[in-house]
Amino acid sequence: MGDIKLTDDQRSRRSEIEEARLKVSQASSEVNRLISKCEHVIVSVGWYGGTKCLICKAIDLGWYCPDSPDHLCDYDWDVDDEGFENEGGELCKHCGSPEERK
Ligand SMILES: [Zn+2]
Ligand SMILES: [Zn+2]
Numbered sequence: 001m002g003d004i005k006l007t008d009d010q011r012s013r014r015s016e017i018e019e020a021r022l023k024v025s026q027a028s029s030e031v032n033r034l035i036s037k038c039e040h041v042i043v044s045v046g047w048y049g050g051t052k053c054l055i056c057k058a059i060d061l062g063w064y065c066p067d068s069p070d071h072l073c074d075y076d077w078d079v080d081d082e083g084f085e086n087e088g089g090e091l092c093k094h095c096g097s098p099e100e101r102k
Contacts, residue, residue: 042071068094075099 006014040053044064051072052059062072073092091098 065095073097
């Protein structure tokens with residue numbers, strides 16, 4: 001900031017913006033919290049077997065599975081520390097569809 005002095009007016013505008021920013025980040029972590037607790041109701045979207053939750057509207061949570069109780073194909077994936085999925089099976093435990101389906 002150096003030696004530049006803000007006027008009172010500028011300062012109050014600055015804190016208005018800071019407050020609004022804080023609200024945005026609180027609201028967005030609230031959204032994430034709610035989505036992480038969502039008991040997804042999965043429906044199939046599109047021709048490619050994509051998925052969407054009717055409650056939180058999250059999309060592409062996995063492949064749509066006709067046989068799995070939560071309607072998502074389950075490949076026993078683990079996610080490592082860096083967020084990569086690994087050690088998954090090739091076939092869904094429920095419907096037997098392969099993971100590669102493009
Ligand atoms: Zn959901
Ligand atoms: Zn499946």
